[in-house]
Amino acid sequence: MARLTPQVRIVEVGPRDGLQSIKDAISTETKVQLIQRLHGAGLRAIELTSVVSPRRVPQLADCQQVLADPVIRELLAADREDLRLPVLVPNTRGLDVAISHGVKEVAVFISATEGFSKANINGTVQQGIERARRVARKAIDSGIAVRGYVSCIFVDPYNGPTEPSSVLRCAKELLDMGCYEVSLGDTTGAGTPAKVTSLIRYLEKGGILLDRLAGHFHDTHGQGTVNVLQAYLCGIRVFDASAGGLGGCPFAPGAKGNVSTEDLVFMFHNAGIDTGINLAELVETGKWIADRLRQPGSRSSQSMRNIQPRGRELRLPAFRSMLYMKKSWPRPKPTTKNIHFYQTGDDIKIVLNQPNSGNALTKLMISELIDCFRTHNSNPCVSRIILTGTGRYFCAGLDIPRRNGITTQFDDLMQLFETIDQSPKTVIACLNGHARGAGAALAFVCDRRIMVKGATIELGETRPKKFPGLVYRYTGLGWNSSTSGLSARPINGSELKILGLVGEIADGQEDLQIKLEMYANGQDVSEKVLVPTATKLSIERTGS
Numbered sequence: 055m056a057r058l059t060p061q062v063r064i065v066e067v068g069p070r071d072g073l074q075s076i077k078d079a080i081s082t083e084t085k086v087q088l089i090q091r092l093h094g095a096g097l098r099a100i101e102l103t104s105v106v107s108p109r110r111v112p113q114l115a116d117c118q119q120v121l122a123d124p125v126i127r128e129l130l131a132a133d134r135e136d137l138r139l140p141v142l143v144p145n146t147r148g149l150d151v152a153i154s155h156g157v158k159e160v161a162v163f164i165s166a167t168e169g170f171s172k173a174n175i176n177g178t179v180q181q182g183i184e185r186a187r188r189v190a191r192k193a194i195d196s197g198i199a200v201r202g203y204v205s206c207i208f209v210d211p212y213n214g215p216t217e218p219s220s221v222l223r224c225a226k227e228l229l230d231m232g233c234y235e236v237s238l239g240d241t242t243g244a245g246t247p248a249k250v251t252s253l254i255r256y257l258e259k260g261g262i263l264l265d266r267l268a269g270h271f272h273d274t275h276g277q278g279t280v281n282v283l284q285a286y287l288c289g290i291r292v293f294d295a296s297a298g299g300l301g302g303c304p305f306a307p308g309a310k311g312n313v314s315t316e317d318l319v320f321m322f323h324n325a326g327i328d329t330g331i332n333l334a335e336l337v338e339t340g341k342w343i344a345d346r347l348r349q350p351g352s353r354s355s356q357s358m359r360n361i362q363p364r365g366r367e368l369r370l371p372a373f374r375s376m377l378y379m380k381k382s383w384p385r386p387k388p389t390t391k392n393i394h395f396y397q398t399g400d401d402i403k404i405v406l407n408q409p410n411s412g413n414a415l416t417k418l419m420i421s422e423l424i425d426c427f428r429t430h431n432s433n434p435c436v437s438r439i440i441l442t443g444t445g446r447y448f449c450a451g452l453d454i455p456r457r458n459g460i461t462t463q464f465d466d467l468m469q470l471f472e473t474i475d476q477s478p479k480t481v482i483a484c485l486n487g488h489a490r491g492a493g494a495a496l497a498f499v500c501d502r503r504i505m506v507k508g509a510t511i512e513l514g515e516t517r518p519k520k521f522p523g524l525v526y527r528y529t530g531l532g533w534n535s536s537t538s539g540l541s542a543r544p545i546n547g548s549e550l551k552i553l554g555l556v557g558e559i560a561d562g563q564e565d566l567q568i569k570l571e572m573y574a575n576g577q578d579v580s581e582k583v584l585v586p587t588a589t590k591l592s593i594e595r596t597g598s
């Protein structure tokens with residue numbers, strides 16, 4: 055059995071499936087721009103068009119102009135393994151046209167059912183298989199990759215329910231003829247999660263490997279995303295989708311658009327599963343094309359138009375916990391010497407990286423942190439910001455060079471605290487080690503805290519001035535006898551947990567990462583740590 059990875063690959067079919075059944079003429083320029091924007095949003099598999107009978111699909115009659123456009127030619131010429139730009143072809147004639155434009159991948163398509171096969175390609179299922187085999191043979195001989203579709207996996211619009219054995223037969227034929235992957239087309243959108251599970255299990259038992267399958271769900275009954283989720287849970291990792299939820303086959307009456315790419319990306323990112331796609335740019339593109347074609351667009355783009363990006367309102371904790379798995383934190387983002395930052399899904403992790411000085415905050419570090427928070431505070435695709443450090447300290451306080459007084463640094467620090475406090479995201483301090491003075495206040499400015507066992511927090515002040523004063527403001531605690539004792543001594547995690555100031559205590563650094571992920575996923579979150587933000591309280595300087 056193939057080893058399953060959490061990552062998914064999304065194949066954007068908007069420029070072909072999304073547009074093919076739209077009646078009003080769409081200019082070649084708009085089609086090219088759509089492809090360009092999708093590529094710009096991070097999509098790395100885009101079905102460009104189809105080379106089919108222009109009488110049958112008039113909307114794509116300009117396929118050759120699309121392929122000959124300089125923008126598309128440049129994309130096709132790019133020698134990049136991570137970029138797949140298939141073109142749908144029904145026969146070797148279509149393949150020849152595709153090859154003449156430098157296309158490196160084609161998609162062949164057959165139906166599992168006779169009624170749709172006749173309507174779609176004017177031939178039987180068997181004739182469709184033979185045509186596809188001729189295309190695949192010639193393509194592979196010419197060094198062109200071939201992807202395959204099986205349509206009507208659940209229901210045929212003319213014949214009714216589909217026999218799973220026909221789907222199995224077609225999938226096997228496509229793989230045998232050399233398709234590297236078979237996309238299962240729920241052409242009519244009749245699928246439900248139960249049907250999805252049952253068919254995938256059936257195909258698996260029939261000898262088809264899950265990593266050779268993709269899901270292609272239409273959203274006729276609003277089941278698109280839930281079918282994708284179900285297929286994901288069954289082990290499928292490749293999904294076709296269309297920006298703006300456009301689409302449908304002109305030969306499948308009643309069928310609606312493909313599941314929208316924005317909704318899939320939104321769902322996967324909320325589950326901590328990276329797609330490599332920039333959701334904000336994708337939403338813009340989905341809105342742009344839907345508006346141009348006077349279509350309603352995807353649910354995600356409709357809701358994200360009016361977003362008040364209070365991170366936690368965008369989260370779907372149930373999905374996150376259903377799909378819980380250990381995350382990787384890939385690709386260090388442009389980073390400075392002092393601060394590293396990483397992104398996975400909708401989470402940003404900021405790591406203070408000056409372990410030799412206990413991550414004490416220099417003027418430069420404070421300004422870098424302010425920039426970093428400002429950038430992510432305004433990004434609607436980020437839900438949580440996690441602040442942590444390397445070494446024995448989370449943060450040992452302020453690093454004040456002799457020649458500078460504390461005053462300028464304190465002003466900067468206040469600005470940082472204000473920026474964090476006013477962040478619309480959920481900010482979690484993940485205390486990898488001790489926090490002292492300004493470092494302790496930094497932890498308390500965050501919405502939530504988790505810490506490693508053995509770490510302590512020490513404000514280093516005995517009077518409600520400066521850092522203790524800030525802490526009481528940010529946490530909403532009053533200066534009373536039970537909390538005033540926090541100021542003068544190192545306090546351990548257990549004590550802070552009793553006071554409701556820390557959500558979780560981890561047994562070690564590895565456990566801290568696991569607890570962080572579970573905590574961020576909304577698992578076992580105590581309401582006690584959802585402290586009120588200080589923006590409701592006035593932030594005053596409490597002394598210098």
Ligand SMILES: CC(C)(COP(=O)([O-])OP(=O)([O-])OC[C@H]1O[C@@H](n2cnc3c(N)ncnc32)[C@H](O)[C@@H]1OP(=O)([O-])[O-])[C@@H](O)C(=O)NCCC(=O)NCCSC(=O)C[C@@](C)(O)CC(=O)[O-]
Pocket residue numbers: 071074104105106107108109110111144145147148149163174175176177203204205206239240241270302303304305
């Ligand atoms: C399959 C054929 C070509 C058979 O076509 P045919 O009707 O059997 O007759 P033909 O082979 O003699 O060709 C008919 C006309 O098409 C021309 N022709 C023939 N081939 C080409 C070509 N490659 N490029 C451009 N033109 C072509 C050919 O020259 C002739 O022109 P005419 O003499 O009428 O002026 C035709 O029925 C056809 O093009 N059907 C369109 C199929 C289609 O695009 N369907 C939608 C895509 S499939 C889909 O949506 C499902 C999927 C993949 O998304 C997954 C899912 O959701 O399930």
